[in-house]
Amino acid sequence: GQNIDQPTEMTATEGAIVQINCTYQTSGFNGLFWYQQHAGEAPTFLSYNVLDGLEEKGRFSSFLSRSKGYSYLLLKELQMKDSASYLCAVRDPYGQNFVFGPGTRLSVLP
């Protein structure tokens, strides 16, 4: 079976740092992805981890521990435009599809 868990909502202040956690239990693993989705829009790709460790990409970083089934997305120097849902997804090893978590709705306050 496939199970991906994320906090439902988080709130942070502009300029701060926020960490969004994701835990997963899946029958297979072929990479963990983070997507950003603004309300009413399509998800857009943020980051990808297939090996353990930290991947940094500007203000966004993502960490993976395969042995723990755990990942986090770190957002630095938060901006108001970062208010969105953040989706954690595990790629299906048998195809190219994704099993998505429920998403974490982040609100950035002034």
Add this chain to the structure above:
Amino acid sequence: DAGVTQSPTHLIKTRGQQVTLRCSPKSGHDTVSWYQQALGQGPQFIFQYYEEEERQRGNFPDRFSGHQFPNYSSELNVNALLLGDSALYLCASSLALGVSYEQYFGPGTRLTVT
């Protein structure tokens, strides 16, 4: 370079009716996947098409069917609509044999069933 396009943008249907949603993949992509996203939830995988055949299917009833055309575009059909089918339907395209790991999502079709 055209991205993934979907039509229509919004659609309102009545229970019991049938609906067809359309998707054109990103230029150069040959694989199309469909997802259903209920309000406040993550996308749920419906099925994937490659070489005009359904390659994988998620946990959706047979009321959900699809098709892929020789130009790689795809349709999602839903029969006997239920209120619970109201959702954002997302199409994503990718390249089956490519090195890219991304799926590119279209803007979605918002379906409301009344």
